[in-house]
Amino acid sequence: MNKRLILLVLALLLPLSAAAQVLRFATWDGSENLGIQRRIAAAFEQRHPGVRVQLEAYGGGFNQKLSAAFGARNPPDVMMMWNFPLYHRVLEPLDAWQAREPAFASADLVPGLLRFASAEGRLYGVPAGFTSQVIYYNKDMFDRAGLAYPQPGWSWEDLAALSRKLSRPAAKVYGYGLDVAPDPYDFQGYLWSAGARMLGADGQRVQGEFDSAGSQAMFSMLLGLLDQGLAATLGVGDGKNQRQLFVADRVAMLMDGAAFRLELAQDGKRYGVAPLPSFQGRPAQSVVSVSSLAIARDSTQKALAWQFIRFYSSAEAVRLRQGDLPVLMSVARELRLQEDPLVQPFYAMALSMQEVPAFLLNPRWTRASAVVRDAIQAVFLKQGEVGPILGKAALKAERKLQ
Template identity: 45%
Template sequence: MKKLTTAFLVLFLVFAMAACSNSKSSGTNNAGGNGGSNGKTILRFATWDSGETLKIQQMIAKKFEEKNPNVKVQVEAYGDGFDQKLAASFGAKNPPDVMYMWNFPAYFQSLEPLDQLIKSDPDMDMNDFYQGLFNYSSMYGKLYGMPAGFTTRVVYYNKALFDAAGIPYPKDGWTWDDFKTIAKKLSNPSKKQYGFGVRPEPDTYDLQGFVWSNGSSYISEDGKKIAGYMNSPETIKSLKMFADMVKDKSAVLVGGKNQQSGDDIFKAGKIAMWESGIWPLEGFKEAKVNFGTVEMPAFSGKPVKGVIASSAVSIAKDSKNKDLAWKFVKFYSSPEAIKMRTADLPVRISVVKEMKTEQDPLISPFYKMLERSNDTPAFLLNKNWDDINRNLSAAVNAIMLGQDAEKQLNNAVKDSEKYIEK
């Protein structure tokens, strides 16, 4: 799964470049749904995955081919160049038929709405999906992508460090006051051991869960106001909390320039708690770390809220093979294909129950956080969020390095008001 960011594309420039190109993406066949050399219909599928996760996509494609012998699924691995290549293909009117998708505000006008396809397909049981995921692939009341995988965010904790200090393991329902107290007790700067790791340049998208949990948000629900939201006392407190922990040495900055990642430092037993999605879990197992997971802490008297990192599969509006594309999307969303995916969490309720996924104590907190993830991310609420987020990101990075949170967020709001008014 591609980790979510909020840096949108400068699409017009890419489109202009695409118009001057030969309309072929790197490594693609310009079949556009026509028959290939062996007489099979070519269906193009673009993904950002690489390595082992790419192999999973290729396995799913092969399984689809087995069920549809007259079809050849051409998996196009765009990797880190996914956004650029996808935008260029849209601009050249030669997009893949089906593609991974997350950045719906940037692309939805080039995608086929799925509502009618779903409505006319009695085999698609939409109630079997976790409903909160549809919020992340919808725009203006229309659905543009079927959920493929997701992760929420939890706290990983090192059981060995807790045991050595005689501290009980954290449990669901704990608070940020509990968290900070535990982090302080588990910090020993003389041994370069700290209670928590703080990213010096955190993704503002990921921080939204903390802000929502404290009763605020970056932007109003209608997407028309940031003053009093992005710089509210609750937002300030949510973000300043981590900088204060670094200042009092109960946390340490990790993953910055020339620094080890938080994942690696957690593996080394030098931070007791680490906040992340599902991505590092298998790596922690392979490293033989004795760890647990727990849902995020709450601000006193307020419900915990979470943010989802999700991926979906979408159909290009310019696809010449929409019926076949929908058939592939349906298969990709089927229990059979979902069970083949091991890099993220199942999106179907029936699969989770069958595989007893929720009964795994390491996985259970991710699904508990899914139940708490109903808020709409800021990038889906305002078309100019990319511009606004540049100012917010600069403010957040400064806050994590110890600069005045209120001043930084007030300046971010002031510098961003012009984009709200557009």
């Protein structure tokens, strides 16, 4: 075989060799976060010559596309994941992989995040990002009213008192913005702070939980804010875009997660962040939303996939993910985020969560969640009395779990 023929054969073989090292990574991120994902993938490729990370941006159709890929037995090797109770049977258990690496910094993770990446007592993911819920307040509105900013240890009574001084209902200006069509997941924090739940600790009972006295007390308090003209109804009608209302100085306070601060930064809006207020003397609790990385059980490149997850979870990659709150406490300390008043409340509220979200208690919770969502909206749109609406929904939701 002459030299020219050898070079031709090598040229034909090289693409095949490279193709065998393609690692597929599915993400729901878009926009700027997608650019960060690409930088992380490029950094991983530099450390693994001959490997190419194929970033698959599923966007808003993430769940549908991922389910279709699993159904076709052609899933990505690595994927973003949050609903482990639903997907864990098609994912690779990671306990053995983690045990092989004593240096795995699980102790450095924000406390409590690993429970979101587990199902039936086994680990299926590694946390990559998180957020809790806090109260954003509009500094311009507070300053014009001559009011002190909210401080840790405040209560819903304090929030209502501030709202009375900030609200001008005739001008459609309100102290608080209440999402009256919320994701039930996010709304759990309201109930936990009142000593109530959507789903009992046994993962079966909705009756006596969602319609409990504590739950009804919280709903009644929030309805009172609406009835007195102290709160705008977000999520429906003119209140769909809370960002615009906040920036336009029509809403002084609202509850949201970490992504909202990035939107406000783009607007150049002066704002502050406070922990959630307490209710009837009980400590406030926030829900925590966690995104993790998981490996498909059908992946043929599990060792490489694990190395990618380990790199994605390293301090180097965590620093690159500027849109996320760092899941590593060491990075948070390095960046002095515990001293940043716009960030520290997120960590404080993440540590406040003592309850377990409903979807982690019962993998069939998605069947009941829509019933709960409709009931919440029915209460706030005043389609009946609080007690009967919640009682009827509790019965119906519990039947959905059977």
